[in-house]
Amino acid sequence: MPLASPLASPPAPAPATLETACAIVGAGPGGLMLGLLLARAGVAVTVLEKHADFLRDFRGDTIHPSTLEVMHELGLLDGLLALPHTRAPRLHAEIGGRDVTLADFSRLPTRCRFIAFMPQWDFLAFLAREAARHPHFRLLMQAETQALIEEDGRIVGLSARTPQGPLTVRAGLVVGADGRNSVVREKAGLAVESFGTPSEVLWMKLSHQPDDPPYTMGHGGPRQGFVMVDRGDYWQCGFVLRGQSYDEVQAKGLEAFRASVAAVSPLPPERMAEVRSWEDVSLLRVRIDRLTRWWRPGLLCIGDAAHAMSPIGGFGVNLAIQDAVAAANRLAAPLKAGTVSDRDLAAVEARRRFPTKATQKMQLMMRGKRRSNDATRRNGPPAFLKSIARWPVLAHLAGRLVGLGFRPEHVKPNGG
Numbered sequence: 001m002p003l004a005s006p007l008a009s010p011p012a013p014a015p016a017t018l019e020t021a022c023a024i025v026g027a028g029p030g031g032l033m034l035g036l037l038l039a040r041a042g043v044a045v046t047v048l049e050k051h052a053d054f055l056r057d058f059r060g061d062t063i064h065p066s067t068l069e070v071m072h073e074l075g076l077l078d079g080l081l082a083l084p085h086t087r088a089p090r091l092h093a094e095i096g097g098r099d100v101t102l103a104d105f106s107r108l109p110t111r112c113r114f115i116a117f118m119p120q121w122d123f124l125a126f127l128a129r130e131a132a133r134h135p136h137f138r139l140l141m142q143a144e145t146q147a148l149i150e151e152d153g154r155i156v157g158l159s160a161r162t163p164q165g166p167l168t169v170r171a172g173l174v175v176g177a178d179g180r181n182s183v184v185r186e187k188a189g190l191a192v193e194s195f196g197t198p199s200e201v202l203w204m205k206l207s208h209q210p211d212d213p214p215y216t217m218g219h220g221g222p223r224q225g226f227v228m229v230d231r232g233d234y235w236q237c238g239f240v241l242r243g244q245s246y247d248e249v250q251a252k253g254l255e256a257f258r259a260s261v262a263a264v265s266p267l268p269p270e271r272m273a274e275v276r277s278w279e280d281v282s283l284l285r286v287r288i289d290r291l292t293r294w295w296r297p298g299l300l301c302i303g304d305a306a307h308a309m310s311p312i313g314g315f316g317v318n319l320a321i322q323d324a325v326a327a328a329n330r331l332a333a334p335l336k337a338g339t340v341s342d343r344d345l346a347a348v349e350a351r352r353r354f355p356t357k358a359t360q361k362m363q364l365m366m367r368g369k370r371r372s373n374d375a376t377r378r379n380g381p382p383a384f385l386k387s388i389a390r391w392p393v394l395a396h397l398a399g400r401l402v403g404l405g406f407r408p409e410h411v412k413p414n415g416g
């Protein structure tokens with residue numbers, strides 16, 4: 001049962017024009033964290049979100065140790081962990097019929113040595129509630145950004161659609177935190193580089209029974225391409241489509257689909273009867289891309305808007321949060337003074353470009369070469385999975401990379 005969002009009620013009427021130091025498009029993990037950090041530092045910030053609430057499709061429920069550390073630095077960890085969640089001190093996979101620890105967080109130099117699994121809407125509602133305690137924070141739900149306002153080559157604001165009519169926001173800085181299909185990056189004309197081949201994942205829920213395997217996440221060997229996330233009373237399962245489209249899968253019929261999933265799932269085949277129709281299956285297109293430049297005068301992109309992440313390894317939420325911390329650390333003071341320069345924006349990108357590139361490389365490596373299901377069975381798991389299976393000590397290294405990332409960010413004590 002999701003937490004009641006404080007924002008589920010009808011939005012307060014918005015004035016037709018408003019001014020703010022920073023306008024953030026998108027109340028996902030990146031946008032809300034940046035809004036919270038800037039408001040805490042005394043910057044007038046307005047976050048615009050196109051949806052009416054945070055209840056949406058499965059978008060990744062992982063909160064990594066480095067994000068939990070950020071929450072601790074903000075004094076919000078205990079409040080967050082008081083919400084219903086499950087903990088994974090290790091991630092497992094089945095490789096060649098063996099249960100292998102892929103990533104071990106037990107030796108991390110952090111307060112929390114586990115990944116917390118929590119519905120993303122609960123995490124977002126928590127961030128929004130905490131941000132709303134700061135007088136400089138404003139969140140406009142059902143405010144869909146449609147265009148940017150440019151004057152003399154500089155972005156100076158945006159226009160949005162709201163239930164009350166069109167809204168114009170003038171801002172010292174516009175931040176695109178509007179995810180992988182970012183309108184901001186498109187309207188700003190920022191160039192995108194894509195990596196690897198896009199893939200499709202079918203997500204479904206299967207009940208969690210007492211005799212089920214103890215994996216928190218599993219893929220590898222013949223079961224490569226099948227992911228299970230323990231959500232307490234159910235498994236959130238992802239089935240990666242290899243060498244066929246969703247249309248082709250649907251054309252073969254539900255029974256054939258149930259059989260294909262049962263063949264790679266460690267759960268009893270009868271469990272697939274819980275998928276009663278295609279309505280129980282949701283399709284997600286996964287791609288990895290990155291802006292060649294994350295900013296323009298007056299505008300910055302962070303999170304998936306700057307670099308769409310694949311769900312592999314569950315890095316995306318964490319990276320968006322880390323971008324937000326780096327951006328707040330660098331930009332809070334100039335935003336307050338009204339002096340944000342191109343140099344400040346370039347500095348945020350320079351700080352976050354390396355960890356982003358390295359993480360995306362790792363995701364591409366973890367995915368291995370794209371092969372058909374049959375070829376996958378013949379060729380087995382990618383080399384790095386075989387190495388972890390052979391040398392368990394590597395699981396601690398993997399735990400560090402997955403849990404903390406390549407460049408963990410820390411909240412400035414004075415708010416920036």
Ligand SMILES: Cc1cc2nc3c(=O)[nH]c(=O)nc-3n(C[C@H](O)[C@H](O)[C@H](O)COP(=O)(O)OP(=O)(O)OC[C@H]3O[C@@H](n4cnc5c(N)ncnc54)[C@H](O)[C@@H]3O)c2cc1C
Pocket residue numbers: 025026027028029030031048049050051058059060061062143144145146177178179180181182183201284285286302303304305309310311313314315316317318320
């Ligand atoms: C199937 C799937 C599973 C995943 N699993 C995981 C996982 O387990 N762990 C993990 O860390 N990552 C996972 N990811 C990746 C993760 O979801 C993203 O990397 C992460 O959410 C990025 O955060 P963000 O704040 O940048 O953008 P988003 O979370 O995409 O948030 C963007 C927000 O902007 C809003 N928005 C969009 N356009 C507009 C507009 N025009 N005006 C106003 N608002 C707008 C959207 O409604 C949304 O609220 C997964 C991704 C997918 C597709």
